[in-house]
Amino acid sequence: MFGLPDKCVELIFEQAGIIAITDKQAKYVYVNKRWEEDTGIPREVAVGSYNHDLIEGSRAITAIRTGKAVTGDMLIRTKNGRDLPGVMTYMPIFNGDEVVGCFISSSFLSVDQAYAFLERIESITLEYEFLKGEMRKRSGTRYSVEDIIGESDAIKFLKEQIYFAGASNSTVLIEGETGTGKELVAHSIHSCSLRNVFPFVKVNCSAIPDNLMESEFFGYDEGTFTGAKKGGKRGKFEKAHLGSIFLDEVNHLNLTMQPKLLRVLQEKEIERLGTSESIPIDVRVIAASNVSLRKLVNCDQFREDLYYRLNILTIVMPPLRKRREDIPLLANHILQKLSKQMGRNMQGISKDALDYLKEREWHGNVRELQNIIERGMNAARKDFLTLECLRNQDGMEDTITVRKEGSFLSDYEDSSKPLSKRKECLEKEAILETLKSCNHNKTQAAKMLNISRTLLYKKLEKYQINESDILIHKGNHEMK
Ligand SMILES: Nc1ncnc2c1ncn2[C@@H]1O[C@H](COP(=O)(O)OP(=O)(O)OP(=O)(O)O)[C@@H](O)[C@H]1O
Known part of the structure; x- marks a missing residue:
């Protein structure tokens, strides 16, 4: 039949619901076992007979004549008096432009059965979403790729990179400005990796005091120091075993900790404080930094060997101003x-x-966008966010000032401005960014910028950068 081997037809069609095939005159060329059982008409009788001679209410002829599929909940009756209620489909079979027959099938016995099936799918989907949420809670992941909002090319590319990183087991370095979603990306990489049923452990490297860093990372054994917990304590790496560890603000890792982290990445084992026993660990490292680690390497703030170890896969977060269409x-x-x-x-x-x-x-x-909207909502009397609500919020004047006076970013991108002006804007931006990244420490900033402190002070004066400028620039970084 239609060149199909009989065995193949048997395998596919015999196990389905009702299936029948007619030629272009609506004469049966094939009926399956279920058709035979439900109609009570033997196959030998059916094959070669006209469909309308055996069945009342059939739409095979309509499908053949119009060349369009007919489907619906129908009551069809066999000529021998059997009712066959069900959702029937009559599909014209084409050979080029010409209709050469009709494919008749029934998917469900009734529309009720179809609805029951849909309800079952819906409840399975809900169950699946619930279990996915539970798995996330257990593993410590809060977000997945679906939580990343945006349709810009930059976000599409970002999502591709996340899936790529998820499929690999290599260390990932996520770089980008504050509030661009680095943490969201770290969670998403873990969520779409095979490690997603194992823990996702976040460590904020800037929040751990230097003297506690080692015990936080690697844990300690009982009695290692006064006040040490009975039975010792597992460190973050041990907790992340088989899963991922997210080293947020890795740029804040001090120079004592850096070689220790490098050793773990190379040897894939840790030693708790107070013992010399090595514990093998299988952890995927995802690190994030809001300053360029390369720049820190250049001014000896970050070890080059560790930088190369971390920087196997790199994801650079697009800032919001580069994807305004997503706003x-x-x-x-x-x-x-x-x-x-x-x-x-x-x-x-x-x-x-x-x-x-x-x-x-x-x-x-995005973090700043969230804050502005939240403040705007608090100012909104009605259920609509208007320009007034945004303008009336606290601190708005500051942000407007930043935009007017400190709009260096748009200024340096503004091609109508002369090159000298654009260069100055870029320089001012670089100084502000660097001061922000090293907590206003001017000695460190000068070192990072590779200029003397005196020159830095001159430039602060030239661009009239004062503490409040840095604070406004820095404020959003601290809102977390
Ligand atoms: N594309 C996005 N879609 C939806 N929410 C986003 C997106 N990007 C960021 N966010 C939200 O913005 C906030 C800041 O994101 P996140 O903490 O991941 O930024 P970050 O780059 O890690 O910042 P920081 O360097 O200051 O730690 C979060 O609430 C996050 O959910």
């Missing part, structure tokens, strides 16, 4: 999320407010 989508997503959290019923954002958000500078990136 409306992000803003509405944030509004809905906050609306739920705050028990509000926000309906949307006005066009002028969205235009304003699209125009504005975003030094604190």
